[in-house]
Amino acid sequence: MISFRYPLFKKPILNRFFKQCLATGILLFVGCTSHAEESVAISPSAPPLQWSEAITRTLSKNPSLIAFGFQLSAQEARVQQAGIKTNPEISLSVEDAFGTGNFSGMDQAETSLGISWVLNGRQRQQRIATAQARTSVLEVEQDIHRLDAAATTARLYINVLALQARLQQTQQSIDLSSDAVKVINSRVNAGNSPAAEVARAKVDLSRRLLEHEDIEHELDIARHQLAAHWGDTDTVFSEVRGDIFNLPAPSNYSDLRARFQDNPRLAHFVTTERLEESHIALAKAESKPQWKVSAGLKHIAATHDQALTAGVSVPLALFDQQQGRIAEARANMELSRAEREAERVRLDAAVFGLHQELLHNLHLIKAYRKDILPQLEVAMKETRRAYDLGRYGYVEWQTVQRELLDAKNSLIDASVAAHIQAIEIERLTGVAVTPHAQIN
Numbered sequence: 001m002i003s004f005r006y007p008l009f010k011k012p013i014l015n016r017f018f019k020q021c022l023a024t025g026i027l028l029f030v031g032c033t034s035h036a037e038e039s040v041a042i043s044p045s046a047p048p049l050q051w052s053e054a055i056t057r058t059l060s061k062n063p064s065l066i067a068f069g070f071q072l073s074a075q076e077a078r079v080q081q082a083g084i085k086t087n088p089e090i091s092l093s094v095e096d097a098f099g100t101g102n103f104s105g106m107d108q109a110e111t112s113l114g115i116s117w118v119l120n121g122r123q124r125q126q127r128i129a130t131a132q133a134r135t136s137v138l139e140v141e142q143d144i145h146r147l148d149a150a151a152t153t154a155r156l157y158i159n160v161l162a163l164q165a166r167l168q169q170t171q172q173s174i175d176l177s178s179d180a181v182k183v184i185n186s187r188v189n190a191g192n193s194p195a196a197e198v199a200r201a202k203v204d205l206s207r208r209l210l211e212h213e214d215i216e217h218e219l220d221i222a223r224h225q226l227a228a229h230w231g232d233t234d235t236v237f238s239e240v241r242g243d244i245f246n247l248p249a250p251s252n253y254s255d256l257r258a259r260f261q262d263n264p265r266l267a268h269f270v271t272t273e274r275l276e277e278s279h280i281a282l283a284k285a286e287s288k289p290q291w292k293v294s295a296g297l298k299h300i301a302a303t304h305d306q307a308l309t310a311g312v313s314v315p316l317a318l319f320d321q322q323q324g325r326i327a328e329a330r331a332n333m334e335l336s337r338a339e340r341e342a343e344r345v346r347l348d349a350a351v352f353g354l355h356q357e358l359l360h361n362l363h364l365i366k367a368y369r370k371d372i373l374p375q376l377e378v379a380m381k382e383t384r385r386a387y388d389l390g391r392y393g394y395v396e397w398q399t400v401q402r403e404l405l406d407a408k409n410s411l412i413d414a415s416v417a418a419h420i421q422a423i424e425i426e427r428l429t430g431v432a433v434t435p436h437a438q439i440n
Contacts, residue, residue, distance in 0.1 A: 123282070
């Protein structure tokens, strides 16, 4: 099994979840590169793209991920700000000066120079803890964005891979149509077939050529969309490597369901609850009176004496000024728990549906490989033989050709759908899908 390691996350569960998705399931469609030589290169001078390169470019250059990184930088600054201590205050006061009688001038003045500071170490530590809890929430959100970006890259990569397969399939249909034109033309020249048949064969060939051109345009667009996902405006690869027919083997639904807790979307609600808990702790800490102490030196001008001064100021906690914030945080905690349960139910339903659709597409692929395509190949050979013997006309031969090509395109459609469904299952659960399973 192909695996790649990226030092993405600090949290063990999310790190394990993301690595597992990238290393196995999201890579499932590039597990085998034996058919890479059959892909049609758009630009021979450009190198082919490997999946490891695509995911590396996405995680390092995706514009949305880069933008989100600045949110984390801003949050780091908020943590730093929360830990800044309150500056002390210096005060200077003069009493008994510039009055009347004996208190005129400065002869009887008392001058005090002091320093005071607020004792809020507990509140400061709790502000730091709250800011760090918010950082944890943003880190989980970053995990979600990275996982979504990787899944989007996978879908875009599959789209390019599928179009490459369709382009190859269309080229085969052109070869068949070209051969048919030659065979029918020979029969018309020999007087064994009407001239209308060669005209119809040439029309069919022209349609195949137009279809080939259409897919080339679609492939060029898909390649640019893939490159744009990591911020490149110019496509710098000729093709993508992989085998669209290297199919996943899904886990049991019960195993998938048991892994929901590894989903970062559910982890986001857990970290949000912890953030609200820290808000409650901060509100309780700030509801406590913050003592203010002071100390200084007094100068008495009348006697030319000095004396030390000291004081303490304690606010009267007659009213709880944080009760509203505490109630709000508790309500938000309950809201987060309710939303987590709703998300768990939604994930359960979504994964169940995707799992059933994946099983259905794997069943279709098996039927096409074992029954439909082999029988159509036989029908194709027998119809061609009957046409050469004059037993069938061009219409019968062309009909079987189209049925065979349509069946091959249906096989591509089912393979693409299976890969997309497997990727979405992994994005929602974190359960890897084995990439080397074959449909027998």
